[in-house]
Amino acid sequence: MAKEVMKKIIEGNETYYEKVDNWEEIQRGQSPKITLITCSDSRVSGHIINKDMVNFVFHIRNIGNQIENNFGSVDYGVQHLRTPILLILGHTDCGAVKASQKDFSKETDEIKKELYPLYFNLMPAVNKNDKDDKKYISRLVQHNVDIQVMDAMNRYTSENTFIVGAVFDMHKHYSDKEGRIIITNINGLTDEDALKGHPLLAAIEENLRDVRVKRL
Numbered sequence: 001m002a003k004e005v006m007k008k009i010i011e012g013n014e015t016y017y018e019k020v021d022n023w024e025e026i027q028r029g030q031s032p033k034i035t036l037i038t039c040s041d042s043r044v045s046g047h048i049i050n051k052d053m054v055n056f057v058f059h060i061r062n063i064g065n066q067i068e069n070n071f072g073s074v075d076y077g078v079q080h081l082r083t084p085i086l087l088i089l090g091h092t093d094c095g096a097v098k099a100s101q102k103d104f105s106k107e108t109d110e111i112k113k114e115l116y117p118l119y120f121n122l123m124p125a126v127n128k129n130d131k132d133d134k135k136y137i138s139r140l141v142q143h144n145v146d147i148q149v150m151d152a153m154n155r156y157t158s159e160n161t162f163i164v165g166a167v168f169d170m171h172k173h174y175s176d177k178e179g180r181i182i183i184t185n186i187n188g189l190t191d192e193d194a195l196k197g198h199p200l201l202a203a204i205e206e207n208l209r210d211v212r213v214k215r216l
């Protein structure tokens, strides 16, 4: 198995480097436009935004897309690379969010260290009566994104960065199509109508905005 995977790494990279035709630009240095924080979940790749994310996304990942675990890296993206957007992207069916709601006492200390903040952050949103609802975990995911946006707002007060919270909807919990990125928060704003009218989304066609801005 590992041997096959290693083959994929090398052969995949062989195909990749042959396709790239702007090495000179890449070699001059990076100039990403998004600092992106996502869960480490392998289904939530930067490629969900576009196939070619090279030099466009400064991508930081950890379980549960938690900003406080990686403030150093996020500082680098926001303060040094000055990306105009800091996107905190949760996803439906997040294993880290689910794990934070179960007994995780037997995990390693390092995993516990990353699950405790989720557990405490989500506590106010937990409603045992809703647990059978298939969107229950997604609601917690959305709440977690709100908390992460708030933490980012407290830290990046003077930078000209829009802080955007969103959820990658793999399970059609927000609309009738899977795979969409749904905007749930901009700079702490969570009202659906206010979000739809936010100047940051002004260039997006109205029909598209209507399905891409939603709260559970």
Ligand SMILES: [Zn+2]
Pocket (backbone or CB within 6 Å): 039, 040, 041, 063, 064, 065, 091, 093, 094, 095, 096, 097
């Ligand atoms: Zn996850």
